Amino acid sequence: MSDLRELYQQVILDHNKNPRNFHEMADASRKVEGYNPLCGDHYTIFVKFDDGTIRDVSFTGSGCAISKASASVMSSTVKGKTAEEAQSLFDTFHRLVTGDMSGLSAADLGRLAAFSGVSEFPARVKCATLAWHTLRTALDGQEDKVTTE
Amino acid sequence: MTTANPARQASEALIDVAELPPSALCAPPSRYDVAKIREDFPILRRTARGKHLVYLDNAATTQKPQAMIDRIVRYYAEENSNVHRGVHYLSEVATMEYENARGKVCRFLNARSEKEIVFTRGTTESINLVAQSWGRANVREGDQILITAIEHHSNIVPWQLLCDEKRATLRVIPVNDAGELRIDSLETLLNPKVKLLAVGHASNALGTINPIRKIVEMAHANGTLVLVDGAQGVPHMKVDVQALGCDFYAFSGHKVYGPTGIGVLYGREALLDAMPPWQGGGDMILSVSFEKTTWNALPYKFEAGTPNIEGVVALAASLDYVSSLGLDNIAAHEQDLLHYATARLLEIDGLRIIGTAREKASVISFVLEGVHPHDIGTIVDQHGIAIRTGHHCAQPLMLRFNVPATGRASFGLYNTKEEADALVAALRNVIEVFR
Numbered sequence: 001m002s003d004l005r006e007l008y009q010q011v012i013l014d015h016n017k018n019p020r021n022f023h024e025m026a027d028a029s030r031k032v033e034g035y036n037p038l039c040g041d042h043y044t045i046f047v048k049f050d051d052g053t054i055r056d057v058s059f060t061g062s063g064c065a066i067s068k069a070s071a072s073v074m075s076s077t078v079k080g081k082t083a084e085e086a087q088s089l090f091d092t093f094h095r096l097v098t099g100d101m102s103g104l105s106a107a108d109l110g111r112l113a114a115f116s117g118v119s120e121f122p123a124r125v126k127c128a129t130l131a132w133h134t135l136r137t138a139l140d141g142q143e144d145k146v147t148t149e
Numbered sequence: 150m151t152t153a154n155p156a157r158q159a160s161e162a163l164i165d166v167a168e169l170p171p172s173a174l175c176a177p178p179s180r181y182d183v184a185k186i187r188e189d190f191p192i193l194r195r196t197a198r199g200k201h202l203v204y205l206d207n208a209a210t211t212q213k214p215q216a217m218i219d220r221i222v223r224y225y226a227e228e229n230s231n232v233h234r235g236v237h238y239l240s241e242v243a244t245m246e247y248e249n250a251r252g253k254v255c256r257f258l259n260a261r262s263e264k265e266i267v268f269t270r271g272t273t274e275s276i277n278l279v280a281q282s283w284g285r286a287n288v289r290e291g292d293q294i295l296i297t298a299i300e301h302h303s304n305i306v307p308w309q310l311l312c313d314e315k316r317a318t319l320r321v322i323p324v325n326d327a328g329e330l331r332i333d334s335l336e337t338l339l340n341p342k343v344k345l346l347a348v349g350h351a352s353n354a355l356g357t358i359n360p361i362r363k364i365v366e367m368a369h370a371n372g373t374l375v376l377v378d379g380a381q382g383v384p385h386m387k388v389d390v391q392a393l394g395c396d397f398y399a400f401s402g403h404k405v406y407g408p409t410g411i412g413v414l415y416g417r418e419a420l421l422d423a424m425p426p427w428q429g430g431g432d433m434i435l436s437v438s439f440e441k442t443t444w445n446a447l448p449y450k451f452e453a454g455t456p457n458i459e460g461v462v463a464l465a466a467s468l469d470y471v472s473s474l475g476l477d478n479i480a481a482h483e484q485d486l487l488h489y490a491t492a493r494l495l496e497i498d499g500l501r502i503i504g505t506a507r508e509k510a511s512v513i514s515f516v517l518e519g520v521h522p523h524d525i526g527t528i529v530d531q532h533g534i535a536i537r538t539g540h541h542c543a544q545p546l547m548l549r550f551n552v553p554a555t556g557r558a559s560f561g562l563y564n565t566k567e568e569a570d571a572l573v574a575a576l577r578n579v580i581e582v583f584r
Contacts, residue, residue: 008582
């Protein structure tokens with residue numbers, strides 16, 4: 001059961017219950033839907049993107065605790081970052097949740113460290129990365145819908 | 150394999166029936182010994198996540214009895230050959246076993262003739278066969294196909310494809326809040342344009358058992374054919390296609406303790422006979438020339454190519470197995486479990502059961518307040534308990550009940566009340582984690 005506590009850390013439970021930046025954004029410059037058909041996780045990510053910098057991020061939607069907490073933490077982590085910095089954070093996050101920790105330090109991880117337990121649950125990696133995939137699509141400005149299937 | 154012992158037979162013959170207690174003569178139904186039945190399923194001995202495996206995902210697929218596993222081994226060790234082709238010994242053996250299996254399926258469903266039993270890859274392929282072969286020949290622009298609001302995607306999408314191609318219309322019979330078919334709506338939806346009604350015998354997502362005889366009666370009075378998706382019917386109850394009166398009945402081997410990749414389509418002979426082939430190849434032809442090909446007789450017309458021989462003979466072994474336990478005994482055991490588990494689950498604060506039909510198969514779909522089903526699935530899995538979480542290949546149904554997904558515990562012939570208790574305990578742990 002210790003794996004369970006690792007997965008559902010207090011930070012995750014807290015962000016699930018009280019998600020940050022959980023609202024629509026009327027003046028968003030990008031708006032992209034993310035969908036995981038396997039479990040029905042469904043979010044819309046709003047981004048205010050200006051001069052190569054993420055000025056603001058918010059999201060709406062519903063899904064499991066892992067996906068919602070991840071969207072919440074992501075939204076507060078990437079605010080003020082450039083697209084490149086956000087991409088680099090996503091790479092770090094992806095390595096964390098897939099168990100590839102080589103060369104990662106606590107400083108690199110910051111608040112993302114709460115998701116370290118996900119690597120023990122391969123079926124949940126998609127939940128954890130859904131919001132990040134959606135953000136990347138928003139920053140690329142290509143599609144308006146992504147799925148993690 | 151046991152060989153007969155002549156000495157034992159002789160001594161048994163000496164028993165005077167007058168000395169036996171009356172109960173032995175009346176042969177009351179044997180007690181359903183679930184502990185002994187579990188021994189027939191080797192996988193139930195294993196652990197999952199370091200715990201005893203509690204397998205409650207039987208609506209997805211069932212576990213396999215040793216008799217079926219042995220049958221597959223015996224086929225490849227002693228009988229493997231292609232069927233309906235060679236004149237050599239092994240081909241005769243394999244063909245005989247293959248056709249004997251068809252006979253067993255025929256008797257299992259109480260079909261009139263073995264010509265009415267077509268082997269397919271599964272329920273999905275059986276439904277697609279009817280949609281593509283019967284549908285393409287008989288459905289025209291402006292016609293209608295009826296399905297219900299609680300169908301599995303496999304009984305929705307083949308009809309959508311057909312309707313798109315033929316410019317026909319797919320219409321949906323609604324269900325009430327309990328998940329029961331609205332018979333009054335069926336009455337109004339039936340009209341001369343409705344060529345076929347496709348309905349699940351039992352819902353994989355809610356458990357609802359549909360009143361097939363009543364539906365068939367109403368449809369036939371309207372000149373509408375009825376296809377029954379029996380994937381969740383055959384494992385849970387005795388199915389008699391003549392008594393049901395349906396025109397087509399489809400089921401999968403793997404949901405009735407048989408192998409994956411094998412299924413059955415039952416079709417009334419006159420209908421199958423008039424239907425064009427749907428796949429071309431070997432075995433389904435009588436003669437081939439570059440100018441003209443003539444089709445083989447039923448049921449071979451619909452079995453193109455070398456079939457899944459291993460799957461067919463192993464399916465027959467599974468049907469033998471469930472028949473030896475008795476479908477009525479299995480149904481009684483599962484109903485007992487269903488009622489017990491339903492009552493135990495409802496003791497949990499914040500738990501709501503989706504699908505409360507009066508007639509239900511042993512399937513319980515539920516949601517827990519404040520916890521997404523996917524999180525429930527992960528946590529109970531840590532207790533060694535396998536349940537399904539998600540939309541159960543029935544997305545329109547999730548929309549109907551306004552839930553993104555549900556958790557689903559589905560009970561099979563080997564499940565126990567202790568396993569239902571284990572699920573309840575694990576769900577209490579879910580609540581603790583999320584408190």
